[in-house]
Amino acid sequence: MAETIPPRGLDAQGFLAREGSLARVPHAFRPVVAAARDGILELFGARLHSAYLYGSIPRGTARVGRSDLDLLAVLGDEPTEVDRAGARALLASLDQGFPQIDGGGVLLSSRTRVLSDLERYDLGFFVACLCTPLLGEDLAEYLPRYRPDSLLARETNGELALLLPRWRARIAETAGTEEALRPLVRYMSRHLVRTAFTLVMPRWNGWTSDLHEMAEAFAASYPERADQVRTAAVRGYEPTGDAAVLTSYVDDLGPWLAEEYARVHGIKAPRPEDGSRRAAAG
Known part of the structure; x- marks a missing residue:
């Protein structure tokens, strides 16, 4: 049975529903997602807590040759400038190797920051509602439900x-x-x-x-x-x-x-x- 999207992005209780899923990734972009998953694992290894897709690819609306690849990697500790340089290099390699995508970005954060009180209604909301789990433990399990207030x-x-x-x-x-x-x-x-x-x-x-x-x-x-x-x-x-x-x-x-x-x-x-x-x- 095909997935149904709640009207205006809300679930039956009026909370914001997560908007994407791996099931919605268009066929043309699945090799890109697989390569991104492997690349993130290789880059961060045991330091990686979890990784997510966001944007048009997990929403199922990506256009070949025009859409970008958007990733979030959450580490067990705070990311460094070396980590950010590695993430940029990974994205550049994917962009060069897959004509399906037109650029993109790899955001980096730590588990502590995602779950912090300060980020609960920004980065936390982003993870819980706008990101699709790709690797590791889903931090949405530790975050509240959100309303459009x-x-x-x-x-x-x-x-x-x-x-x-x-x-x-x-x-x-x-x-x-x-x-x-x-x-x-x-x-x-x-x-x-x-x-x-x-x-x-x-x-x-x-x-x-x-x-x-x-x-x-x-x-x-x-x-x-x-x-x-x-x-x-x-x-x-x-x-x-x-x-x-x-x-x-x-x-x-x-x-x-x-x-x-x-x-x-x-x-x-x-x-x-x-x-x-x-x-x-x-």
Whole structure:
């Protein structure tokens, strides 16, 4: 029997349901996932606590040659710069070896951090609801159930004001070629659409990872900004290396969204390292 997806990403009790599964991985991407699993095991060995897939591949919506490979590796101790360099090298090798994917990323964390009180409604939510177990023990067993409320909205995306200066610096440091700018357009477009969505998530009362559905949920409450967010959703899937787009994000849409988010949900609890899962992902 085929799996059924709860309406608006909720289960029968109104909690957010985990959105992906290995059963949904498209056939074309299964060799990529197998190679990624082997590569993570080889890279981290006994230090690996668990590993997860997230994004379009475990959701079953990945497109050959266009979708990225997104992985999270959770270690028994804190990851080091050597670990991060190894993760980047693994991703580069997979990207070169499998034309099915177009880039991606390997996030690293520790078991302690995932289960910490500070990360319960950010990294913890990410693992429990947006990640699909690939290796090891599933940390979702130790995490609470989540509802689409203002607390979750604040802690998942309430840091945009902190990110904007970093985005401006990245834009300034990036070579102005279309090839170099395209990944930035994709990343920032997706981040802004997801932030726009979680701004209205409590009243929409659900979860989706479809950028177009996110944009429409936002548009119902903010029609004056609807076209900007709808266009960003398109660029999240079909990015172009346009510097003017990035400028509009950091000078117009981004600052407005950060201010409105703070007004509605407040500011995300500060992290000791002044970072977050998405900051690291970008």
